[in-house]
Amino acid sequence: MIKNLIVLASLIFLLSACSNETKKxxxxxxxxxxKSNTKRSMKNGVYKSLEECKQASINKIEELDLSKKASYKCGLNCTYHENMKTDVCKKIAK
Incomplete structure (x- = not known):
């Protein structure tokens, strides 16, 4: 009986540790x-933080000399969705 409880407790601990794993x-x-045509965009890289993403986006817009015409967005943990033929993100920020 005690052996079963120990095994059960260990199993619960292992499963909860796996489910709490945070994705970077x-x-x-x-x-x-x-910015008036959001169907036309260019992917500008993947970054470790929202601030890095924002700064890289702004730098690219300035590099293209489009500060008055362009816009950007940053997406969190995006993956390509085959059926929708687009990237799907957990969160979008500007």
Missing amino acids: EEWTSWVYPD
């Missing part, structure tokens, strides 16, 4: 050269 944050940058 990855922020994907997209730059929109014409």
